[in-house]
Amino acid sequence: xxxxxxxxxxxxxxxxxxxxxxxxxxxxxxxxxxxxxxxxxxxxxxxxxxxxxxxxxxxxxxxxxxxxxxxxxxxxxxxxxxxxxxxxxxxxxxxxxxxxxxxxxxxxxxxxxxxxxxxxxxxxxxxxxxxxxxxxxxxxxxxxxxxxxxxxxxxxxxxxxxxxxxxxxxxxxxxxxxxxxxxxxxxxxxxxxxxxxxxxxxxxxxxxxxxxxxxxxxxxxxxxxxxxxxxxxxxxxxxxxxxxxxxxxxxxxxxxxxxxxxxxxxxxxxxxxxxxxxxxxxxxxxxxxxxxxxxxxxxxxxxxxxxxxxxxxxxxxxxxxxxxxxxxxxxxxxxxxxxxxxxxxxxxxxxxxxxxxxxxxxxxxxxxxxxxxxxxxxxxxxxxxxxxxxxxxxxxxxxxxxxx
Amino acid sequence: xxxxxxxxxxxxxxxxxxxxxxxxxxxxxxxxxxxxxxxxxxxxxxxxxxxxxxxxxxxxxxxxxxxxxxxxxxxxxxxxxxxxxxxxxxxxxxxxxxxxxxxxxxxxxxxxxxxxxxxxxxxxxxxxxxxxxxxxxxxxxxxxxxxxxxxxxxxxxxxxxxxxxxxxxxxxxxxxxxxxxxxxxxxxxxxxxxxxxxxxxxxxxxxxxxxxxxxxxxxxxxxxxxxxxxxxxxxxxxxxxxxxxxxxxxxxxxxxxxxxxxxxxxxxxxxxxxxxxxxxxxxxxxxxxxxxxxx
Numbered sequence: 001x002x003x004x005x006x007x008x009x010x011x012x013x014x015x016x017x018x019x020x021x022x023x024x025x026x027x028x029x030x031x032x033x034x035x036x037x038x039x040x041x042x043x044x045x046x047x048x049x050x051x052x053x054x055x056x057x058x059x060x061x062x063x064x065x066x067x068x069x070x071x072x073x074x075x076x077x078x079x080x081x082x083x084x085x086x087x088x089x090x091x092x093x094x095x096x097x098x099x100x101x102x103x104x105x106x107x108x109x110x111x112x113x114x115x116x117x118x119x120x121x122x123x124x125x126x127x128x129x130x131x132x133x134x135x136x137x138x139x140x141x142x143x144x145x146x147x148x149x150x151x152x153x154x155x156x157x158x159x160x161x162x163x164x165x166x167x168x169x170x171x172x173x174x175x176x177x178x179x180x181x182x183x184x185x186x187x188x189x190x191x192x193x194x195x196x197x198x199x200x201x202x203x204x205x206x207x208x209x210x211x212x213x214x215x216x217x218x219x220x221x222x223x224x225x226x227x228x229x230x231x232x233x234x235x236x237x238x239x240x241x242x243x244x245x246x247x248x249x250x251x252x253x254x255x256x257x258x259x260x261x262x263x264x265x266x267x268x269x270x271x272x273x274x275x276x277x278x279x280x281x282x283x284x285x286x287x288x289x290x291x292x293x294x295x296x297x298x299x300x301x302x303x304x305x306x307x308x309x310x311x312x313x314x315x316x317x318x319x320x321x322x323x324x325x326x327x328x329x330x331x332x333x334x335x336x337x338x339x340x341x342x343x344x345x346x347x348x349x350x351x352x353x354x355x356x357x358x359x360x361x362x363x364x365x366x367x368x369x370x371x372x373x374x375x376x377x378x379x380x381x382x383x384x385x386x387x388x389x390x391x392x393x394x395x396x397x398x399x400x401x402x403x404x
Numbered sequence: 405x406x407x408x409x410x411x412x413x414x415x416x417x418x419x420x421x422x423x424x425x426x427x428x429x430x431x432x433x434x435x436x437x438x439x440x441x442x443x444x445x446x447x448x449x450x451x452x453x454x455x456x457x458x459x460x461x462x463x464x465x466x467x468x469x470x471x472x473x474x475x476x477x478x479x480x481x482x483x484x485x486x487x488x489x490x491x492x493x494x495x496x497x498x499x500x501x502x503x504x505x506x507x508x509x510x511x512x513x514x515x516x517x518x519x520x521x522x523x524x525x526x527x528x529x530x531x532x533x534x535x536x537x538x539x540x541x542x543x544x545x546x547x548x549x550x551x552x553x554x555x556x557x558x559x560x561x562x563x564x565x566x567x568x569x570x571x572x573x574x575x576x577x578x579x580x581x582x583x584x585x586x587x588x589x590x591x592x593x594x595x596x597x598x599x600x601x602x603x604x605x606x607x608x609x610x611x612x613x614x615x616x617x618x619x620x621x622x623x624x625x626x627x628x629x630x631x632x633x634x635x636x637x638x639x640x641x642x643x644x645x646x647x648x649x650x651x652x653x654x655x656x657x658x659x660x661x662x663x664x665x666x667x668x669x670x671x672x673x674x675x676x677x678x679x680x681x682x683x684x685x686x687x688x689x690x691x692x693x694x695x696x697x698x699x
Contacts, residue, residue, distance in 0.1 A: 072584075075588055101590045101591075101592060102590070103590075104587070104588060104589060104590035105589065105590030106590075108588075109588065110584075110585070112581045112584065113581065114579070114581050115581075116579065116581035116582045116585035118582065118599075118600065118604070119604070120603045120604070120606070121603075129585075129589055129599075130589040130590065132599070133586075133589050133590050133591050133595055133599065134590060181589070187588075
């Protein structure tokens with residue numbers, strides 16, 4: 001229902017007799033074998049996935065994995081050998097040339113790795129290119145192009161020529177050109193790969209900002225894992241023409257489908273991939289729901305569970321504080337014999353809960369300094385779980401497991 | 405062994421002479437109209453008008469130094485009493501270039517778009533370009549008699565290949581991503597050609613046009629052997645009379661034309677984008693205008 005673009009069993013074979021090689025692929029022969037026998041190259045083999053409305057869908061793989069071919073089949077710059085690509089349920093692969101041109105003019109636009117701006121046109125004319133081609137009258141297309149330029153912060157440069165701009169600015173123009181036609185789907189082919197790292201991060205932020213203002217369906221091609229993790233709502237990983245795994249960044253880091261996928265994450269800074277909420281666990285500590293709980297009762301609960309730490313939250317799970325057996329005991333000692341005490345009196349001081357959406361990197365120092373696990377709360381203050389040192393180390397260690 | 409290639413060609417020419425005279429006459433009529441019209445026009449214009457126009461072009465496209473050179477060089481031509489011949493040659497070169505480009509540029513596009521056309525045309529072009537220029541004179545004279553028209557035709561054939569080749573090369577070398585961008589934004593083939601490929605291939609196309617004009621100029625001199633007239637005639641007379649001075653004067657006239665045509669056509673190949681005539685004018689007057697406007 002909410003699949004904007006659907007890729008169904010798509011194959012692409014480069015060579016003079018694709019049907020023959022297709023037969024061989026379907027019989028299960030490998031890419032190298034087919035090349036040896038026929039000289040034909042299998043670009044993409046049996047790719048299927050759905051891209052949801054409004055998400056940034058990243059296709060990641062090394063060069064030669066077929067990701068650039070894949071994205072070009074979505075707007076049919078490259079024809080598929082077999083299979084279908086559905087845009088809102090309409091099959092792009094079987095459209096007439098005329099329909100296809102209409103789709104390209106109104107529904108799918110593209111951003112290119114080396115910008116692909118027209119050097120003889122001004123920034124404004126470049127931005128209006130898609131509208132010009134579609135026959136939009138000059139006044140209207142310039143107004144819309146200016147709007148798109150404004151969105152990427154380049155309105156003042158409208159009359160410049162591309163060679164007067166820096167790489168980052170050029171790609172902003174490329175982005176504005178794609179946005180000006182107000183497409184339902186935005187294809188970005190290694191759009192930021194040619195930029196230097198600082199500018200690249202800036203452009204990623206820009207994309208995320210634009211996306212937060214107006215969620216489009218974006219298909220983002222990259223070979224850079226950090227980039228994929230940063231911008232992607234979901235990631236498809238391609239290997240030798242096949243889609244080997246599709247999932248959220250966390251899914252993929254947690255359960256890599258094979259050695260190839262795992263190898264991507266080797267050396268990845270996991271602390272940047274995961275947020276505190278991803279690592280927080282709820283089964284490590286005893287939970288105490290506050291009303292009516294006395295210090296004495298809390299202590300007996302802890303002893304019963306053989307734990308030394310308890311998190312206290314209210315009925316609506318709002319985080320209140322943390323008690324330990326030590327804090328409870330020392331609190332009891334200060335109380336009169338007949339006073340059971342109120343649990344607030346026993347809260348351990350200086351325990352600040354971490355926010356669930358904070359990167360793990362920010363939580364690491366908290367966890368390292370505190371003798372206790374760090375409690376994690378969501379943005380409404382509700383308790384999510386705790387992060388113990390052991391859990392933290394285990395997560396950080398995960399990326400190294402593949403090497404054993 | 406004696407291969408009768410020459411005989412075959414002669415027979416073919418005879419055959420064509422007999423059966424396609426109509427087509428040749430039509431082609432000749434176009435060229436005659438062009439060369440005749442241009443010769444009349446340039447001959448009718450007073451010398452100073454031509455000099456002012458060319459110097460103006462030089463000032464606009466190149467710089468004031470070159471404009472000064474144009475004035476001085478054409479002054480020398482005028483002083484050598486070779487003005488009439490120079491204008492004849494210029495008319496012939498321009499007419500031949502118009503026809504050569506009119507045929508060559510579309511052929512270049514076809515060659516870029518189709519590998520088959522390219523495969524067929526490439527050897528033909530090689531042939532056209534490497535066959536000694538004099539050889540064209542014989543059939544040209546046979547088909548069209550003597551005079552300006554056959555001279556122009558031989559020039560067209562000899563000078564066309566670079567514009568075909570460089571058009572083809574220019575389009576084929578347009579950045580793949582630019583072409584993809586054109587297609588991705590919904591260009592039809594016509595839009596792709598005119599909005600993306602031709603503008604991006606422009607430097608190469610202009611180089612081809614420049615080459616065609618320069619080759620045309622060199623051929624026009626040779627074509628004087630079949631009565632094309634102009635500066636070539638002067639040179640030819642110099643050779644026949646062993647008159648070094650006359651030959652040199654004629655040669656100097658050709659050099660002057662060559663330099664002017666070369667620099668002017670080259671200037672159109674470089675960064676033509678901002679220098680549309682209107683843009684230049686705006687710039688020229690824009691500065692003044694903005695000073696006048698109170699801020």
